[in-house]
Amino acid sequence: MANAKTFYLETFGCQMNAHDSEKVIGTLEQQGYTQVEAELDADLLLYNTCSIRDKAEQKVFNRLNDYKKLAREGKRFAVLGCVAQQEGEKIFDRAPYVSLVAGSASYRKLPEMLARLEAGETRITGLDDRQTDETFETEFTARKNPYRAYITIIEGCDKFCAYCVVPYTRGKERSRGSDSVLEEARRIADSGYTEIQLLGQNVNSYRDPQGARSFAELLAAVGQIPGIRRVRFTTSHPRDFTRDIVDVIDAVPTLCDHVHLPVQSGSSRVLRQMAREYTRDWYLERIAWIKSAKRPISISTDLIVGFPGETPLEFEETITLLDAVQYDAVFGFKYSPRPNTPALVMIDSIPDAEKATRLQILLDRQREIQRANYEKHIGETVEVMVEGNNPVREQVIGRSSQNKPVNFTWNHPIAPAPGTYHQVRITRAFPNSLVGEAI
Ligand code: SAH
Numbered sequence: 492m493a494n495a496k497t498f499y500l501e502t503f504g505c506q507m508n509a510h511d512s513e514k515v516i517g518t519l520e521q522q523g524y525t526q527v528e529a530e531l532d533a534d535l536l537l538y539n540t541c542s543i544r545d546k547a548e549q550k551v552f553n554r555l556n557d558y559k560k561l562a563r564e565g566k567r568f569a570v571l572g573c574v575a576q577q578e579g580e581k582i583f584d585r586a587p588y589v590s591l592v593a594g595s596a597s598y599r600k601l602p603e604m605l606a607r608l609e610a611g612e613t614r615i616t617g618l619d620d621r622q623t624d625e626t627f628e629t630e631f632t633a634r635k636n637p638y639r640a641y642i643t644i645i646e647g648c649d650k651f652c653a654y655c656v657v658p659y660t661r662g663k664e665r666s667r668g669s670d671s672v673l674e675e676a677r678r679i680a681d682s683g684y685t686e687i688q689l690l691g692q693n694v695n696s697y698r699d700p701q702g703a704r705s706f707a708e709l710l711a712a713v714g715q716i717p718g719i720r721r722v723r724f725t726t727s728h729p730r731d732f733t734r735d736i737v738d739v740i741d742a743v744p745t746l747c748d749h750v751h752l753p754v755q756s757g758s759s760r761v762l763r764q765m766a767r768e769y770t771r772d773w774y775l776e777r778i779a780w781i782k783s784a785k786r787p788i789s790i791s792t793d794l795i796v797g798f799p800g801e802t803p804l805e806f807e808e809t810i811t812l813l814d815a816v817q818y819d820a821v822f823g824f825k826y827s828p829r830p831n832t833p834a835l836v837m838i839d840s841i842p843d844a845e846k847a848t849r850l851q852i853l854l855d856r857q858r859e860i861q862r863a864n865y866e867k868h869i870g871e872t873v874e875v876m877v878e879g880n881n882p883v884r885e886q887v888i889g890r891s892s893q894n895k896p897v898n899f900t901w902n903h904p905i906a907p908a909p910g911t912y913h914q915v916r917i918t919r920a921f922p923n924s925l926v927g928e929a930i
């Protein structure tokens with residue numbers, strides 16, 4: 492494997508995983524590897540995995556099964572990410588042709604682990620014991636997204652919600668210094684990006700280790716970097732959602748009109764069982780702050796249905812919460828029991844068919860809410876950043892500041908490039924997207 496080393500990388504899971512992959516790719520390239528698009532062409536196959544629900548976890552084992560015959564051809568396999576951290580050395584027992592198992596808190600050691608792999612070692616591990624204070628920073632990030640640059644500002648999670656694997660798969664909560672975040676943001680702006688998304692499992696739990704800036708102050712500072720036109724941040728936790736975040740969105744025009752604020756349930760009793768540490772009313776108070784902003788801040792959320800013991804009436808409270816908040820987007824999930832989590836001792840009492848029914852009711856109700864919300868945009872002119880195009884429908888695909896997908900027609904032979912901005916007049920609306928024409 493001395494020269495012409497090639498790798499194939501597939502990513503599952505959230506944006507933090509997607510961005511970790513950009514850093515892993517940059518690190519591998521720095522070590523002399525070249526990325527290839529097909530498994531068959533690669534010497535090293537890496538899977539950056541997700542364990543948030545059982546289905547996500549199964550995907551990687553299916554993949555490993557599909558490709559195990561490639562191991563006989565001398566290809567090497569690495570499992571990274573949340574399943575790697577969760578299962579650890581058990582992965583070697585299940586898939587003996589895997590040579591490297593590493594969780595996200597160990598990626599700084601990737602060059603060393605790769606060297607051992609190249610030396611022929613097998614069963615190499617990089618696993619976290621929730622002790623590390625290190626964040627995964629590298630100047631070799633290979634940004635693959637043509638219009639949006641991600642920056643992880645806080646890693647890990649200390650919240651331990653009863654259903655969630657993340658505190659076990661991503662280690663303890665640790666923030667990156669705001670000076671270093673700003674330095675990277677300036678470099679990104681200099682390289683031509685105009686949109687930055689700050690990332691963290693609980694991005695607003697950010698605590699500058701040097702104490703120089705609060706989260707809201709960091710948002711303002713990123714938003715004021717010359718060249719930056721859009722700043723997003725995800726995911727916010729209601730517990731740490733402070734009023735100054737709304738104030739700073741009002742004050743700094745480049746901060747997008749959007750907050751993703753996962754609620755998980757509309758029932759205070761279920762929220763307590765989930766260990767979310769807030770009540771329905773406490774959450775709705777934060778929503779009221781956001782709605783009282785001068786700017787039209789769009790709100791989206793995550794919801795879990797069928798948490799152990801959730802009664803039909805408690806589920807109904809989640810539906811009435813949808814009506815109360817009027818979200819612009821909802822990501823709904825059926826509760827999935829996860830290894831190591833406190834909820835495992837609770838009986839997963841709700842049959843899968845009932846979870847599916849509740850999820851469908853939830854999504855149907857939300858569809859009607861979005862239909863009405865999106866229709867309000869007809870006749871408006873919105874600024875859209877281009878993300879791609881749909882040649883079949885001859886439409887350009889983009890997003891508004893509120894994070895709503897906007898598809899628009901364009902009467903010019905050359906479609907606008909990803910990352911460019913256009914004023915679009917909205918002519919039609921669907922529950923999940925707006926349609927318009929460039930003006
Ligand atoms: N840190 C974020 C969420 C990260 S995980 C927060 O606290 O809001 C993304 C979403 O996956 C969660 O918001 C939750 O809705 C869902 N999720 C997490 N664990 C789950 C489980 N065991 N079953 C079903 N959905 C789950």
Ligand code: SF4
Pocket residue numbers: 648649650651652655656657658692693728
């Ligand atoms: Fe999971 Fe809760 Fe942490 Fe979010 S805050 S990552 S749901 S434990």
Ligand code: F3S
Pocket residue numbers: 503504505506507508540541542543572573656657660661
């Ligand atoms: Fe999945 Fe890990 Fe993200 S479990 S959702 S990849 S933090």
